[in-house]
Amino acid sequence: MTQRRDIGDLFAQAAGLASGYRGAIDEASTPPMDYAAMLAAFDLPTPEAGAPAAAVIADLATRAQPGLRAMTGGRFFGWVIGASEPVGVAADFLTSAWGQNTANYAATPAAAAVETVVARWVLELLDLPRSASVGFVTGATMANFVGLAAARGAVLRRVGWDADGDGLFGAPPITVLIGDDAHTTVFSALQFLGLGHNRVVRVAADADGRMRVDAFATALASCQGPIIVVLQAGQLNTGGFDPAAAIIPLAHARGAWVHIDGAFGLWARAAPAVAHLAEGFDLADSWATDGHKWLQTPYDSGYAIVRDAEAHRSAMTIAASYLPPVAAGERDPSHFVPELSRRARGFASWAVIRHLGRAGIAALIEGHCRLASRMATCLAAEPGVRIVNDVRLNQVIVRFGDSDAATEAAIARIQADGVLFAGGARWRGQWVMRLSVISGPTTQDDADRASEAILNAWRVVRGANASDDLARNAQAG
Numbered sequence: 461m462t463q464r465r466d467i468g469d470l471f472a473q474a475a476g477l478a479s480g481y482r483g484a485i486d487e488a489s490t491p492p493m494d495y496a497a498m499l500a501a502f503d504l505p506t507p508e509a510g511a512p513a514a515a516v517i518a519d520l521a522t523r524a525q526p527g528l529r530a531m532t533g534g535r536f537f538g539w540v541i542g543a544s545e546p547v548g549v550a551a552d553f554l555t556s557a558w559g560q561n562t563a564n565y566a567a568t569p570a571a572a573a574v575e576t577v578v579a580r581w582v583l584e585l586l587d588l589p590r591s592a593s594v595g596f597v598t599g600a601t602m603a604n605f606v607g608l609a610a611a612r613g614a615v616l617r618r619v620g621w622d623a624d625g626d627g628l629f630g631a632p633p634i635t636v637l638i639g640d641d642a643h644t645t646v647f648s649a650l651q652f653l654g655l656g657h658n659r660v661v662r663v664a665a666d667a668d669g670r671m672r673v674d675a676f677a678t679a680l681a682s683c684q685g686p687i688i689v690v691l692q693a694g695q696l697n698t699g700g701f702d703p704a705a706a707i708i709p710l711a712h713a714r715g716a717w718v719h720i721d722g723a724f725g726l727w728a729r730a731a732p733a734v735a736h737l738a739e740g741f742d743l744a745d746s747w748a749t750d751g752h753k754w755l756q757t758p759y760d761s762g763y764a765i766v767r768d769a770e771a772h773r774s775a776m777t778i779a780a781s782y783l784p785p786v787a788a789g790e791r792d793p794s795h796f797v798p799e800l801s802r803r804a805r806g807f808a809s810w811a812v813i814r815h816l817g818r819a820g821i822a823a824l825i826e827g828h829c830r831l832a833s834r835m836a837t838c839l840a841a842e843p844g845v846r847i848v849n850d851v852r853l854n855q856v857i858v859r860f861g862d863s864d865a866a867t868e869a870a871i872a873r874i875q876a877d878g879v880l881f882a883g884g885a886r887w888r889g890q891w892v893m894r895l896s897v898i899s900g901p902t903t904q905d906d907a908d909r910a911s912e913a914i915l916n917a918w919r920v921v922r923g924a925n926a927s928d929d930l931a932r933n934a935q936a937g
């Protein structure tokens with residue numbers, strides 16, 4: 461065991477390694493070593509004897525760092541993820557050091573109180589009903605799970621069935637209406653809840669993945685019994701928003717519960733220049749969003765928000781004789797999430813929101829949207845490059861040479877060059893490259909360097925394709 465007198469040096473060593481790593485991120489242009497190399501680096505026999513803590517930490521960093529991808533850098537455009545704002549990371553160090561098991565407010569007053577306050581801040585920033593409840597979960601996948609669990613309980617209670625107590629066997633069937641381009645994790649959440657990922661009615665979407673109101677109205681007309689509608693604020697590929705203002709009143713007129721997957725896009729509501737895109741989403745009954753995407757908190761940060769706090773609590777509450785009782789009107793953190801023991805997720809969110817403030821969050825989001833459209837304009841000017849989506853938010857999807865092979869080759873070249881990271885995705889049956897401009901440190905210079913590197917890579921691929929064509933023609937001739 462580490463002696464008390466050695467703790468200070470150990471923590472300082474970790475902080476030094478962390479700052480050394482983060483300070484060098486901008487220069488991290490080489491792609492990381494691959495998984496096999498990392499497995500070899502870590503794969504020691506099960507340790508029989510221990511080792512001194514300082515040596516373990518030094519060794520951990522030496523082994524891990526060659527296999528780390530520059531996800532917290534300014535030219536990381538892969539998936540849709542944030543960059544762990546340093547103030548949040550520092551708060552997370554403290555969270556780990558404080559070691560609070562955040563189930564119960566009487567046991568850990570600071571960790572519970574910070575969640576109560578961050579819950580209010582998140583509702584105010586996103587302009588959602590102030591009386592809604594907020595659960596601090598691992599991410600949007602679990603936030604979708606929690607919101608849909610509350611939905612499942614509530615719509616069945618309305619027809620006299622207690623799903624939380626009696627489960628789903630023999631329950632009246634629930635119809636789930638969901639957009640054709642919903643995120644895969646919503647289907648996972650439905651699966652976890654016994655609602656099935658196939659047992660849904662998929663509603664047709666437009667070219668940018670937004671649910672079509674006419675198709676929704678037709679699908680709704682043929683529904684019977686309890687209904688849950690899942691809408692999306694920010695489609696993964698296009699950044700598109702379902703037309704919430706038109707759909708939610710139709711759904712509510714039929715007694716449906718409306719859940720929103722707004723993992724990143726819901727944050728448009730915190731940025732005046734793009735807030736109109738997410739209009740009407742406040743009318744819903746539950747919302748899932750992430751801190752570890754646009755808000756830039758470190759990982760393990762999602763918010764499950766439910767208008768009817770009692771429905772939320774009833775879906776999640778864990779009670780036991782050894783847990784202190786909760787006073788009327790008070791909030792126990794464990795009443796709004798699936799877990800009992802967990803880290804104190806509120807501290808990092810508190811630190812990031814306190815550091816950026818409403819103005820800083822709006823500037824961050826608006827800046828990313830401006831850079832996304834700047835990159836799209838720059839790339840679209842190049843022969844053979846096509847921007848596939850209507851770029852209104854932060855997502856840009858790009859097709860090269862109008863073929864899957866050329867697009868894959870361009871992505872491979874871009875990744876090998878290592879100036880930026882961007883990945884591929886399938887959209888409407890075609891392979892595209894996706895740029896997600898959502899990393900806190902991304903500057904205009906990063907965006908311009910990335911655009912230039914993408915064009916350079918594409919020119920090489922295009923040149924190679926042209927010489928292949930020439931060679932083939934010569935052979936044929």
Ligand SMILES: Cc1ncc(COP(=O)(O)O)c(C=O)c1O
Nearest residue numbers: 540599600601643645696723750
């Ligand atoms: C629209 C959408 N929903 C849900 C998720 C899942 O979020 P998480 O990975 O935080 O669980 C994502 C992740 O990219 C997303 O983009």
